[in-house]
């Protein structure tokens with residue numbers, strides 16, 4: 511390799527690394543963000559409904575459909591299907607997106623936190639097993 515190519519590659523690496531670090535979804539960071547939800551939500555194969563419903567198999571299912579959880583009318587009747595877009599809007603501003611729902615959470619304001627928690631939650635299927 512010529513010195514010029516080496517320099518160019520080093521330069522590209524220097525640019526590429528921080529950019530991907532900012533943009534990539536991170537399951538590990540998402541697990542950290544989930545600490546904000548743990549007071550009320552569980553996820554995984556031993557998850558139970560507590561203050562909030564368990565969050566297994568969230569993506570692709572209709573809101574308000576976890577058996578045995580006493581949802582608000584607002585949540586049950588919202589007609590929302592949880593996908594990345596609806597979830598991102600909900601979690602950024604739960605009361606604004608779904609007026610009347612009873613989740614007492616101000617919202618995640620950081621876009622990276624939202625992406626990371628999506629990556630974290632997506633791991634769990636409806637039985638709470640990691641896919």
Ligand code: HEC
Nearest residue numbers: 546547550561562563573574581582585611612613614615
């Ligand atoms: C203070 C308790 C509390 C905190 C903190 C909280 N939630 Fe909730 N969450 C609830 C309750 C209660 C509901 C049910 C709302 C209803 O029925 O109106 C809910 C509902 C939800 C739903 C809809 C579930 C479904 O089955 O339709 C999602 C998704 C959700 N929460 C995600 C989160 C995430 C992610 C976090 C952390 C960033 C979080 N929540 C933090 C209490 C909480």
